[in-house]
Amino acid sequence: MNKIRLEEVIESGDLKEAVKIIEDVGEKLDHTFTPILLRYLVTTDSVLLRNVIAITLADLGDSEAVLPLIDLLKNPKTKGNRGTLLYALEFFDVSTYVVMLVDLLDDTFEASRQSYQLISTVQDKISEAQKDICRQMIRRKLTDHKNKYKRDFLLESLELFT
Structure with missing residues (x-):
């Protein structure tokens, strides 16, 4: 080639x-x-x-x-x-980028689900500090009015970091 x-x-x-x-x-x-x-x-x-x-x-x-x-x-x-x-x-291995992936959880349907999938594959490699940041980010997203139809998905995503 x-x-x-x-x-x-x-x-x-x-x-x-x-x-x-x-x-x-x-x-x-x-x-x-x-x-x-x-x-x-x-x-x-x-x-x-x-x-x-x-x-x-x-x-x-x-x-x-x-x-x-x-x-x-x-x-x-x-x-x-x-x-x-x-x-x-x-x-x-995208575990070091998990915070950025969390930011995409309220993106388009496909991107949010792909982000969730990626996060779930590395959740065992995430530090407690990263988990804390991710939980805070998701909680903020839950309070944002634009995410009212994504609430169930975001709550499910929050469980990845417990």
Whole structure:
């Protein structure tokens, strides 16, 4: 596989071909593409391309992907399109980012459920201090009027930190 070819098709906007190449990278577990994938993960405005790259990085298992994925979750440009990014994080230890994940519990339906899933997989690795912060955050979310329809889910989420 040719890294230059991947860059060419991405830059030309040929998303169909880019997706094909990126999926092939994931199937062959070609770690030499990691730097290119990381670069386009954070720079692309294409939701499709970003999602395919995120899944491929998860398949590759390169922990270098964790921080860029976390940063993207905080980026307003990913609002409404965070589910796949969160899914990709399931392949990594995200216990140090649990507070940020709690912040997404009142995001879109998919993002909130993916966050819950991620939190539940690392809850045994979370310190008491982190649990305290997370409980406080969820309690604040419970008092926010915009979350009135998410109350049951937030109460269930609170139980992860008891």
